[in-house]
Amino acid sequence: xxxxxxxxxxxxxxxxxxxxxxxxxxxxERVNGLFHNNGNSNHWIxxxxxxxxxxxxxxxxKVRIKATIAGRAFWQRRDITGSGSLGSQxxxxxxxxxxxxxxxxxxRIEWPSGTVQELHDLGTKQFLIVTEPxxxxxxxxxxxxxxxxxxxxxxxxxxxxxxxxxxxDIDIQEQGETHAQVWHYPSRAECLKCHTxxxxxxxxxxxxxxxxxxxxxxxxxxxxxALNQAGYFSTNVTGIQTLRALAAAxxxxxxxxxxxxxxxxxxxxxxxxxxxxxLAKWDARxxxxxxxAGIINGPLVFPAPADPKGxxxxxxxxxxxxxxxxxxxxxxxxxxxxxxxxxxVNLLSEWITNGLANYQSFADWQLAFFNSTDLPTAAPDxxxxxxxxxxxxxxxxxSNPLVSGDAWKTxxxxxxxxxxxxxxxxxxxxxxxxxxxxxxxxAWYCQRYFPALLAPLWRKxxxxxxxxxxxxx
Numbered sequence: 001x002x003x004x005x006x007x008x009x010x011x012x013x014x015x016x017x018x019x020x021x022x023x024x025x026x027x028x029e030r031v032n033g034l035f036h037n038n039g040n041s042n043h044w045i046x047x048x049x050x051x052x053x054x055x056x057x058x059x060x061x062k063v064r065i066k067a068t069i070a071g072r073a074f075w076q077r078r079d080i081t082g083s084g085s086l087g088s089q090x091x092x093x094x095x096x097x098x099x100x101x102x103x104x105x106x107x108r109i110e111w112p113s114g115t116v117q118e119l120h121d122l123g124t125k126q127f128l129i130v131t132e133p134x135x136x137x138x139x140x141x142x143x144x145x146x147x148x149x150x151x152x153x154x155x156x157x158x159x160x161x162x163x164x165x166x167x168x169d170i171d172i173q174e175q176g177e178t179h180a181q182v183w184h185y186p187s188r189a190e191c192l193k194c195h196t197x198x199x200x201x202x203x204x205x206x207x208x209x210x211x212x213x214x215x216x217x218x219x220x221x222x223x224x225x226a227l228n229q230a231g232y233f234s235t236n237v238t239g240i241q242t243l244r245a246l247a248a249a250x251x252x253x254x255x256x257x258x259x260x261x262x263x264x265x266x267x268x269x270x271x272x273x274x275x276x277x278x279l280a281k282w283d284a285r286x287x288x289x290x291x292x293a294g295i296i297n298g299p300l301v302f303p304a305p306a307d308p309k310g311x312x313x314x315x316x317x318x319x320x321x322x323x324x325x326x327x328x329x330x331x332x333x334x335x336x337x338x339x340x341x342x343x344x345v346n347l348l349s350e351w352i353t354n355g356l357a358n359y360q361s362f363a364d365w366q367l368a369f370f371n372s373t374d375l376p377t378a379a380p381d382x383x384x385x386x387x388x389x390x391x392x393x394x395x396x397x398x399s400n401p402l403v404s405g406d407a408w409k410t411x412x413x414x415x416x417x418x419x420x421x422x423x424x425x426x427x428x429x430x431x432x433x434x435x436x437x438x439x440x441x442x443a444w445y446c447q448r449y450f451p452a453l454l455a456p457l458w459r460k461x462x463x464x465x466x467x468x469x470x471x472x473x
Contacts, residue, residue: 009027009028009029009085009086009087010026010027010084010085010086010087010088011024011025011026011027011084011085011088012024012025012084012085012088012089012090012091013090013091014090014091015046015091015093015095017036018046018127019037019039020039020044020046020095020125021037021038021039021040021044022037022091022095023035023036023037024037025088027087027088042097042098042099042100043097043098043099043100043101043102043124043125044095044096044097044098044124044125045065045095045096045098045104045122045124045125045126045128046093046094046095046096046126046127046128047063047093047094047095047096047107047128047129047130048092048093048094048127048128048129048130049061049063049080049092049093049094049109049111049130049132050129050130050131050132051111051112051113051132052131052132052133053111053113053115053132054111054112054113054115054132055112057080057082057092058080058092058111058112058132059080059081059082059092059112060079060080060081060112061079061080061109061110061111061112062077062078062079062080062109062110063077063078063079063080063094063107063108063109063110064076064077064106064107064108064109064110065096065104065106065107065108066104066105066106066108067098067101067103067104067105067124068101068103068105069098069099069100069101070099070100073105076096078094078095078096080092080094093127098124101124102123102124103121103122103123103124104121104122104123104124105120105121106118106119106120107119107120107122107130109130109132111132113132115132115133117130117132117133119156119157120155120156121154121155121156122156130157133149133158133160144192144195144201145188145191145192146186146188146190146191146192146195147160147161147188147191148160148161148165148166148185148186148187148188148191149161150166150168150185161185163187163188164187165184165185165186165187165188165190166184166185167182167183167184167185168182168183168185169181169182169183170182170183181338181339182338184335184338186335190335193271193334193335194270194271194333194335195270196270196271196276196277197275198270198273198274198275198276199269199270199271199273199276203270204266207224207243207244208243208244208245208246208265208286209246209266210223210224210227211223211224211240211243211244211245211246212245212246214226222240224237224240224243225237225240242432244286244287246262246265246266246286247259247262248262249262249263249343249344249347250343255427255428256347256350256351256354256355257290257351257355257427257428258427258428259347260347260348260351260355261286261290262286263344263347263348264284264295265284265285265286267284267333267344268284268332268333269283269284269285269286271284272284273285273288279301279302280300280301280312281294281298281301282294282295282298282312283295290428291361291362294312295312295313295323296312296313296315296356296359296361297311297312297313297314297315297361298311298312298313299311299312300312300322304322307319307320310322313352313356314352315352315356315357315359316352316353316356316357317352318349318352318353321352323348324345324348324349324352327341327344327345327348328340328345328348360395362380362392362395365395366378366391369400369401369402378391379391380392383401384401384402385400385401385402385403385404385407386404387404387405387406387407388407389401389407389408393408394407394408396429397424397426397429398426408423408424409423409424410422410423411423421433
């Protein structure tokens with residue numbers, strides 16, 4: 001291409017004959033040169049990117065692929081760039097040599113818009129056009145609109161569903177039999193029924209749902225800790241053990257009530273909370289105490305004439321509990337489901353029938369012990385038995401406000417070089433140990449809603465000087 005007698009000023013790389021192997025053109029002083037790569041038996045892939053939110057040529061995108069070559073897993077990277085040597089432009093397609101690899105594990109594209117797209121399990125020796133997926137965008141009033149994608153049959157790429165949504169029959173295999181089930185892709189208007197401003201637009205991506213361990217390809221880590229280590233938060237996150245976490249419906253290590261409240265928080269809180277258009281005013285947020293959530297004996301917006309005793313949940317009665325009726329008859333959630341969640345139905349049934357059998361509100365508790373809600377001795381901050389525990393705390397821990405020997409007690413046992421703090425822990429009650437530096441009280445240890453099946457006594461050894469206090473709610 002140049003025997004040394006010419007001056008080369010430009011070079012451009014491209015697979016001009018589309019055989020999978022890169023060729024090069026060199027601009028010399030008088031005679032240009034073309035090197036045609038005849039190739040070999042090695043495998044390859046060529047990717048053409050088409051931007052939508054990004055520029056159409058996808059200039060600025062980064063393309064990474066992972067494949068096993070000669071028995072070892074390798075990552076390769078190509079950048080889509082509009083620059084080259086002086087006065088030249090190389091092929092805008094990303095071409096990768098793959099040696100003996102017959103399969104590509106992952107293609108990861110970082111688009112200039114910030115969207116990250118992944119394709120998996122791709123064949124080699126192909127020219128592939130990849131279009132940047134559409135994104136959720138803010139509209140002129142600061143809200144969002146929803147979009148739905150449908151995965152293709154190969155499960156390697158997804159396409160945008162039309163604005164009106166889509167219903168599609170899919171084959172489901174259960175207990176050795178195959179039957180058709182309608183899969184509903186929500187319309188963009190339906191998306192906004194749940195993705196509400198009060199819910200923060202995005203569902204599930206919140207502290208209490210993310211606060212759990214996840215297996216990242218053989219490495220198990222707390223999801224919040226992993227996001228923090230990856231730099232996704234503007235400030236460093238500490239004290240993850242003090243943050244609330246939801247409990248799975250099947251995790252019987254957690255109390256029945258907390259599993260019910262976790263289900264409601266994950267599935268209903270986007271609508272059932274203050275600030276939404278939902279007519280039913282009970283509060284499904286996990287941060288709202290059950291006694292204040294309007295769930296137990298909560299009034300109905302539209303009472304059924306045939307059931308004057310109907311409420312949101314009536315302790316001990318499935319027949320009068322509208323929440324149970326709605327969930328067991330596909331009335332709620334109002335969309336995106338055509339199959340009854342039997343796990344949720346059984347959980348709610350057990351809670352209403354057994355878990356709430358002896359439920360008392362604070363007013364019920366006052367009447368049981370004082371025959372009144374108005375007496376000074378029945379006030380939440382009163383201590384009629386003089387044991388140092390006020391009525392509100394006696395109610396929360398289930399002790400007798402009229403017997404001084406029946407109280408929820410904490411203890412501190414000093415040793416030679418440490419102090420051990422102890423207190424009884426109860427299901428469906430939150431406990432927080434706080435410590436006080438010079439600028440105010442901070443959470444030191446917090447365990448929300450202690451599981452009923454764990455050991456009933458909490459112990460913590462302190463080996464440094466701290467001022468501590470214990471809160472219960």
